[in-house]
Amino acid sequence: MLPHRWPMLMIDRAYDVVPGVSGRGVKSVSVNEPFFAGHYPDHAVMPGVMIVESMAQLVAVVYVAEIIEAAQPGADAGDASKSVGYLGSISQMRFSRLVVPGDQLTLEATLGERLGELRRVSVRASVGREQVASGSLVVTSGRRAV
Template sequence: MTIASEAPARPKQKHSYSSDDIKRMLPHRWPMLMIDRAYDVVPGVSGRGVKSVSVNEPFFAGHYPDHSIMPGVMIVEAMAQLVAVVYVAEIIETAAAAEATGAPEGGGDPSASVGYLGSISSMKFSRLVVPGDQLTLDAKLGQRLGGLRQVSVRASVGSELAAAGSLIVTTGRKA
Protein backbone atom coordinates (compact mmCIF):
# COMPACT_ATOMS: atom_id res chain seq x y z
CA MET A 1 0.00 0.00 0.00
CA THR A 2 1.34 3.42 -0.96
CA ILE A 3 0.44 6.56 0.87
CA ALA A 4 0.63 9.72 -1.17
CA SER A 5 2.22 12.47 0.79
CA GLU A 6 1.77 16.12 0.18
CA ALA A 7 4.82 18.29 -0.11
CA PRO A 8 5.14 20.43 2.98
CA ALA A 9 3.92 23.96 2.46
CA ARG A 10 6.84 26.31 1.99
CA PRO A 11 6.78 29.14 4.45
CA LYS A 12 6.31 32.48 2.77
CA GLN A 13 9.48 34.52 2.49
CA LYS A 14 9.77 37.65 4.63
CA HIS A 15 10.53 40.91 2.83
CA SER A 16 11.92 44.29 3.85
CA TYR A 17 11.01 47.59 2.21
CA SER A 18 12.87 50.90 2.36
CA SER A 19 11.17 54.29 2.34
CA ASP A 20 11.74 54.47 -1.44
CA ASP A 21 10.09 51.05 -1.89
CA ILE A 22 7.16 52.18 0.25
CA LYS A 23 6.69 55.29 -1.91
CA ARG A 24 6.31 52.98 -4.91
CA MET A 25 3.81 50.81 -3.02
CA LEU A 26 1.58 53.49 -1.49
CA PRO A 27 -0.14 56.53 -2.96
CA HIS A 28 0.68 58.60 0.17
CA ARG A 29 3.24 61.41 0.10
CA TRP A 30 4.62 63.92 2.59
CA PRO A 31 3.19 65.00 4.94
CA MET A 32 0.89 61.96 5.03
CA LEU A 33 3.42 59.20 4.41
CA MET A 34 3.68 57.84 7.93
CA ILE A 35 6.05 54.87 7.77
CA ASP A 36 9.79 54.95 7.20
CA ARG A 37 10.52 51.25 6.78
CA ALA A 38 8.73 47.89 6.70
CA TYR A 39 10.33 44.56 7.54
CA ASP A 40 9.42 40.96 8.31
CA VAL A 41 6.63 41.41 5.77
CA VAL A 42 4.94 38.15 4.87
CA PRO A 43 2.89 39.25 1.85
CA GLY A 44 -0.83 39.12 2.54
CA VAL A 45 -0.26 37.89 6.11
CA SER A 46 1.67 40.20 8.44
CA GLY A 47 4.46 42.71 8.80
CA ARG A 48 6.36 45.08 11.01
CA GLY A 49 7.27 48.68 10.39
CA VAL A 50 9.00 51.71 11.80
CA LYS A 51 7.88 55.32 12.18
CA SER A 52 10.59 57.62 13.52
CA VAL A 53 8.81 60.51 15.21
CA SER A 54 10.52 63.85 14.54
CA VAL A 55 9.84 67.23 16.11
CA ASN A 56 9.59 68.47 12.51
CA GLU A 57 6.31 66.62 11.88
CA PRO A 58 3.74 69.22 10.75
CA PHE A 59 1.09 68.12 13.27
CA PHE A 60 3.31 69.08 16.22
CA ALA A 61 2.83 72.77 15.35
CA GLY A 62 -0.71 72.55 16.69
CA HIS A 63 -0.86 69.37 18.81
CA TYR A 64 0.14 70.70 21.36
CA PRO A 65 2.62 73.54 20.81
CA ASP A 66 3.90 73.52 24.41
CA HIS A 67 3.72 69.74 24.92
CA SER A 68 4.24 67.88 21.63
CA ILE A 69 2.13 64.72 21.42
CA MET A 70 1.62 62.64 18.28
CA PRO A 71 -2.14 62.55 17.62
CA GLY A 72 -3.74 59.13 18.03
CA VAL A 73 -5.26 59.40 14.58
CA MET A 74 -1.75 59.71 13.10
CA ILE A 75 -0.64 56.59 14.99
CA VAL A 76 -3.64 54.74 13.52
CA GLU A 77 -2.77 56.09 10.06
CA ALA A 78 0.79 54.75 10.40
CA MET A 79 -0.58 51.32 11.34
CA ALA A 80 -3.05 51.42 8.42
CA GLN A 81 -0.23 52.27 6.00
CA LEU A 82 1.72 49.24 7.22
CA VAL A 83 -1.39 47.16 6.48
CA ALA A 84 -1.38 48.59 2.95
CA VAL A 85 2.27 47.58 2.49
CA VAL A 86 1.47 44.00 3.58
CA TYR A 87 -1.48 43.93 1.18
CA VAL A 88 0.40 45.43 -1.79
CA ALA A 89 3.36 43.08 -1.16
CA GLU A 90 0.97 40.20 -1.85
CA ILE A 91 -0.18 41.80 -5.10
CA ILE A 92 3.44 42.36 -6.19
CA GLU A 93 4.39 38.78 -5.28
CA THR A 94 1.40 37.37 -7.19
CA ALA A 95 2.25 39.48 -10.26
CA ALA A 96 5.90 38.37 -10.12
CA ALA A 97 4.87 34.70 -9.88
CA ALA A 98 2.50 35.10 -12.83
CA GLU A 99 5.24 36.78 -14.87
CA ALA A 100 7.70 33.99 -14.01
CA THR A 101 5.27 31.39 -15.37
CA GLY A 102 4.61 33.36 -18.54
CA ALA A 103 1.08 34.35 -17.58
CA PRO A 104 -0.14 37.72 -18.83
CA GLU A 105 1.07 40.50 -16.58
CA GLY A 106 -1.52 42.12 -14.32
CA GLY A 107 0.51 45.29 -14.77
CA GLY A 108 -0.29 48.69 -13.54
CA ASP A 109 0.67 50.71 -10.55
CA PRO A 110 0.53 48.60 -7.37
CA SER A 111 -0.28 51.69 -5.29
CA ALA A 112 -3.59 51.95 -7.17
CA SER A 113 -4.77 48.82 -5.34
CA VAL A 114 -4.48 50.42 -1.90
CA GLY A 115 -7.95 50.66 -0.41
CA TYR A 116 -9.40 52.70 2.40
CA LEU A 117 -9.67 52.50 6.14
CA GLY A 118 -13.24 51.42 6.84
CA SER A 119 -13.42 50.95 10.60
CA ILE A 120 -11.41 51.33 13.79
CA SER A 121 -12.44 49.05 16.66
CA SER A 122 -11.32 48.63 20.24
CA MET A 123 -8.38 50.99 19.75
CA LYS A 124 -6.67 51.67 23.05
CA PHE A 125 -3.92 54.23 23.54
CA SER A 126 -1.69 53.45 26.48
CA ARG A 127 1.37 55.67 26.07
CA LEU A 128 2.01 59.17 24.76
CA VAL A 129 4.16 59.29 21.63
CA VAL A 130 6.49 62.29 21.52
CA PRO A 131 9.31 63.61 19.32
CA GLY A 132 12.35 61.34 19.47
CA ASP A 133 10.29 58.17 19.88
CA GLN A 134 10.50 55.37 17.37
CA LEU A 135 7.20 53.60 16.83
CA THR A 136 7.41 49.91 16.04
CA LEU A 137 4.28 48.90 14.17
CA ASP A 138 2.79 45.42 13.84
CA ALA A 139 -0.03 44.30 11.56
CA LYS A 140 -1.62 40.90 11.18
CA LEU A 141 -4.22 40.51 8.45
CA GLY A 142 -7.25 38.47 9.40
CA GLN A 143 -10.17 37.07 7.51
CA ARG A 144 -11.64 38.53 4.36
CA LEU A 145 -15.22 39.69 4.48
CA GLY A 146 -16.07 40.20 0.82
CA GLY A 147 -14.24 43.37 -0.21
CA LEU A 148 -13.16 44.03 3.38
CA ARG A 149 -10.33 42.68 5.49
CA GLN A 150 -10.05 42.51 9.27
CA VAL A 151 -6.66 43.47 10.69
CA SER A 152 -5.07 43.36 14.13
CA VAL A 153 -2.61 46.23 14.74
CA ARG A 154 -0.19 47.37 17.45
CA ALA A 155 2.24 50.23 17.94
CA SER A 156 4.92 50.31 20.61
CA VAL A 157 7.86 52.42 21.70
CA GLY A 158 10.60 50.11 22.89
CA SER A 159 8.90 47.54 25.10
CA GLU A 160 5.97 49.86 25.94
CA LEU A 161 2.68 49.42 24.12
CA ALA A 162 1.47 52.75 22.71
CA ALA A 163 -1.71 51.63 20.90
CA ALA A 164 -3.49 48.45 19.86
CA GLY A 165 -6.78 47.56 18.24
CA SER A 166 -8.52 46.30 15.13
CA LEU A 167 -9.06 47.85 11.74
CA ILE A 168 -11.24 46.95 8.81
CA VAL A 169 -9.81 47.99 5.46
CA THR A 170 -11.17 47.78 1.94
CA THR A 171 -9.26 45.55 -0.42
CA GLY A 172 -9.49 48.02 -3.28
CA ARG A 173 -10.64 51.48 -4.22
CA LYS A 174 -14.15 52.11 -5.40
CA ALA A 175 -15.25 55.59 -6.43
Protein backbone atom coordinates in the same frame (compact mmCIF):
# COMPACT_ATOMS: atom_id res chain seq x y z
CA MET B 1 4.30 50.76 -2.71
CA LEU B 2 2.08 53.45 -1.19
CA PRO B 3 0.26 56.31 -2.90
CA HIS B 4 0.90 58.53 0.15
CA ARG B 5 3.42 61.37 0.04
CA TRP B 6 4.72 63.88 2.54
CA PRO B 7 3.22 65.08 4.83
CA MET B 8 0.91 62.04 4.96
CA LEU B 9 3.48 59.28 4.43
CA MET B 10 3.60 57.91 7.96
CA ILE B 11 5.97 54.93 7.79
CA ASP B 12 9.71 55.07 7.25
CA ARG B 13 10.34 51.39 6.68
CA ALA B 14 8.53 48.06 6.45
CA TYR B 15 10.19 44.72 7.19
CA ASP B 16 9.34 41.10 7.97
CA VAL B 17 6.51 41.44 5.45
CA VAL B 18 4.71 38.21 4.64
CA PRO B 19 2.59 39.23 1.63
CA GLY B 20 -1.11 39.12 2.43
CA VAL B 21 -0.45 37.91 5.98
CA SER B 22 1.54 40.26 8.22
CA GLY B 23 4.29 42.81 8.50
CA ARG B 24 6.25 45.09 10.76
CA GLY B 25 7.27 48.68 10.24
CA VAL B 26 8.95 51.71 11.76
CA LYS B 27 7.89 55.32 12.13
CA SER B 28 10.56 57.63 13.54
CA VAL B 29 8.79 60.53 15.21
CA SER B 30 10.51 63.88 14.62
CA VAL B 31 9.76 67.24 16.17
CA ASN B 32 9.55 68.48 12.55
CA GLU B 33 6.29 66.58 11.90
CA PRO B 34 3.75 69.18 10.70
CA PHE B 35 1.07 68.17 13.25
CA PHE B 36 3.29 69.10 16.20
CA ALA B 37 2.87 72.80 15.35
CA GLY B 38 -0.66 72.62 16.72
CA HIS B 39 -0.79 69.43 18.86
CA TYR B 40 0.24 70.87 21.31
CA PRO B 41 2.66 73.79 20.80
CA ASP B 42 3.84 73.70 24.44
CA HIS B 43 3.78 69.88 24.82
CA ALA B 44 4.25 67.95 21.56
CA VAL B 45 2.17 64.75 21.46
CA MET B 46 1.57 62.64 18.34
CA PRO B 47 -2.18 62.54 17.70
CA GLY B 48 -3.77 59.10 18.10
CA VAL B 49 -5.28 59.39 14.64
CA MET B 50 -1.76 59.68 13.17
CA ILE B 51 -0.68 56.55 15.06
CA VAL B 52 -3.67 54.73 13.58
CA GLU B 53 -2.81 56.09 10.11
CA SER B 54 0.74 54.74 10.51
CA MET B 55 -0.60 51.29 11.31
CA ALA B 56 -3.08 51.47 8.40
CA GLN B 57 -0.27 52.35 5.98
CA LEU B 58 1.66 49.28 7.12
CA VAL B 59 -1.47 47.22 6.34
CA ALA B 60 -1.43 48.74 2.83
CA VAL B 61 2.18 47.59 2.36
CA VAL B 62 1.18 44.02 3.30
CA TYR B 63 -1.68 44.18 0.77
CA VAL B 64 0.47 45.60 -2.04
CA ALA B 65 3.19 43.02 -1.37
CA GLU B 66 0.56 40.32 -1.97
CA ILE B 67 -0.45 41.89 -5.30
CA ILE B 68 3.18 42.16 -6.42
CA GLU B 69 3.88 38.57 -5.38
CA ALA B 70 0.79 37.30 -7.23
CA ALA B 71 1.88 38.91 -10.53
CA GLN B 72 3.16 36.44 -13.11
CA PRO B 73 6.96 36.09 -13.08
CA GLY B 74 8.47 38.67 -15.41
CA ALA B 75 5.14 40.50 -15.74
CA ASP B 76 4.81 44.14 -14.80
CA ALA B 77 2.67 44.46 -11.65
CA GLY B 78 1.77 47.96 -12.83
CA ASP B 79 1.34 50.64 -10.24
CA ALA B 80 0.37 48.35 -7.39
CA SER B 81 -0.02 51.39 -5.12
CA LYS B 82 -3.29 52.14 -6.96
CA SER B 83 -4.77 49.05 -5.31
CA VAL B 84 -4.43 50.56 -1.82
CA GLY B 85 -7.92 50.80 -0.38
CA TYR B 86 -9.47 52.74 2.45
CA LEU B 87 -9.81 52.48 6.19
CA GLY B 88 -13.35 51.28 6.88
CA SER B 89 -13.49 51.11 10.66
CA ILE B 90 -11.45 51.27 13.84
CA SER B 91 -12.47 48.94 16.68
CA GLN B 92 -11.30 48.34 20.21
CA MET B 93 -8.40 50.81 19.78
CA ARG B 94 -6.63 51.38 23.06
CA PHE B 95 -3.94 53.99 23.63
CA SER B 96 -1.65 53.33 26.58
CA ARG B 97 1.30 55.71 26.19
CA LEU B 98 1.96 59.16 24.74
CA VAL B 99 4.17 59.33 21.65
CA VAL B 100 6.52 62.31 21.60
CA PRO B 101 9.30 63.62 19.35
CA GLY B 102 12.32 61.31 19.44
CA ASP B 103 10.25 58.14 19.85
CA GLN B 104 10.50 55.35 17.30
CA LEU B 105 7.20 53.55 16.74
CA THR B 106 7.40 49.86 15.94
CA LEU B 107 4.26 48.90 14.04
CA GLU B 108 2.76 45.43 13.61
CA ALA B 109 -0.14 44.28 11.44
CA THR B 110 -1.69 40.84 11.03
CA LEU B 111 -4.41 40.39 8.44
CA GLY B 112 -7.41 38.39 9.56
CA GLU B 113 -10.63 37.18 8.02
CA ARG B 114 -12.05 38.50 4.77
CA LEU B 115 -15.53 39.94 4.86
CA GLY B 116 -16.29 40.19 1.13
CA GLU B 117 -14.33 43.23 -0.11
CA LEU B 118 -13.33 44.05 3.48
CA ARG B 119 -10.68 42.59 5.71
CA ARG B 120 -10.22 42.69 9.46
CA VAL B 121 -6.69 43.45 10.66
CA SER B 122 -5.10 43.32 14.10
CA VAL B 123 -2.65 46.17 14.66
CA ARG B 124 -0.24 47.18 17.37
CA ALA B 125 2.24 50.00 17.95
CA SER B 126 4.97 50.17 20.55
CA VAL B 127 7.94 52.25 21.59
CA GLY B 128 10.69 49.96 22.80
CA ARG B 129 8.98 47.39 25.00
CA GLU B 130 6.08 49.70 25.88
CA GLN B 131 2.82 49.23 24.03
CA VAL B 132 1.43 52.49 22.66
CA ALA B 133 -1.75 51.38 20.89
CA SER B 134 -3.52 48.22 19.82
CA GLY B 135 -6.82 47.36 18.22
CA SER B 136 -8.56 46.21 15.09
CA LEU B 137 -9.05 47.87 11.71
CA VAL B 138 -11.30 46.97 8.82
CA VAL B 139 -9.88 47.96 5.44
CA THR B 140 -11.18 47.76 1.89
CA SER B 141 -9.36 45.66 -0.68
CA GLY B 142 -9.60 48.39 -3.31
CA ARG B 143 -10.59 51.99 -3.88
CA ARG B 144 -14.32 51.58 -3.59
CA ALA B 145 -16.45 53.56 -1.20
CA VAL B 146 -17.09 51.85 2.13
